[in-house]
Amino acid sequence: MTGVPAQRPIGVAVLGHGTVGAEVVRIIRDDALDLQARIGAPLEIRGVAVRTVSPERGVPVELLTTDAESLVTRDDVDIVVELIGGIELPRKLVRAALDAGKSVVTANKALLAANTGELAEAAEARNADLYFEAAVAGAIPVIRPLTQSLAGDRVDRVIGIVNGTTNFILSAMDETGADYAETLAEASRLGYAEADPTADVEGYDAASKAAILASIAFHTRVSASDVYREGITHITAADLTSARALNCTVKLLAICERVTGPDGRDRVSARVYPALVPREHPLASVSGAFNAVVVEAESSGRLMFYGQGAGGAPTASAVMGDVVMAARNRVQGGRGPRESKYAKLEIAPMSDIITRYYVNLQVADRAGVLSAVAAEFATRGVSISAVRQEGAGNGARLVVLTHQATDRALSDTVAALDKLESVTAVTSVLRLEGSAE
Known part of the structure; x- marks a missing residue:
């Protein structure tokens, strides 16, 4: 990539004119002078790809096109x-753009989680930029700190709330005592949940973001298929009640961390699931549709990034940050950070976590129920931290909190408990994250 004269306009093609796309187009047009001063050259929209061309879109009709393939090249x-x-x-479109030597800015986490390697290699081959700050946590700057600010540090763990829909639902359940179905309906009514909320509530959206975070933090290609995933559809009002009794709340967490394998070597764990979080942990206070990401690094310690994780304006802000960076690189003849995959760490199986x-x-x-239950935990090496009984008669419940154990040991214990004559049902199993023990 070569530099361009300072006053030659930088041409921008926008694919999509939905909530975020419309805001990006507005910013480029309304803030043109400020953007030119920051970049060193004017930004000019060359075209906006849409499904159908209609004048009510608020964009000059001559800029609208249904031929995205021609526009990107x-x-x-x-x-x-x-x-x-x-x-x-x-x-297909991003690959064509990169192959043509264009810089690409995307907010598409699913695309990146499924095709990181292919797109990074295409960008490398043409010395082009591939930026994606908006793909994780909306307006919250977390990609650039990981790729640049912490480039000289060793990141050990990234844990966060990266899906606003599920955080709104769990926060509302915690605050009101309502059940999952009732709270999902309210989230839909308020516009926090899609008509089909599966990607959010089943954890697919968060898993894509976890794959991106893990890839960057640990210099290893991690895809969405490498991420262990559980959603929140099985969380009950009773779980939130029990969590409150333990001075905890429940959050859907994306967790990426280095773990030590049996051979003593580092491996990568990337996982998404609902977990109990102690009230004193910084993520416990993140409520509503907000997102937050905590990064733990060897030298810098714990860093927290917090803000709006979705919405047209917040996401467009992150997109425009990338556009400005890519445009500056064009003006100055530079290039953004390349993909770092040198570590090539193995993915740790969930059973070892x-x-x-x-x-x-x-x-x-x-009589004897508690001792029988405790015996099943002890047999598999799972140490019990606390036990509480709730209710009596046929409705009696035991709430068991364990010390640290492997996922394999806990799964084996639950399978054994299911077979006990004195256990009517194992109604909930949740992990506890952010505890000092």
């Missing part, structure tokens, strides 16, 4: 901003 386009969502069509657990059992209220 035009000679007067320097930067392609991909905001259409999905995987296969964006992959160690954490604490909360187990909720419905049991018969009679």
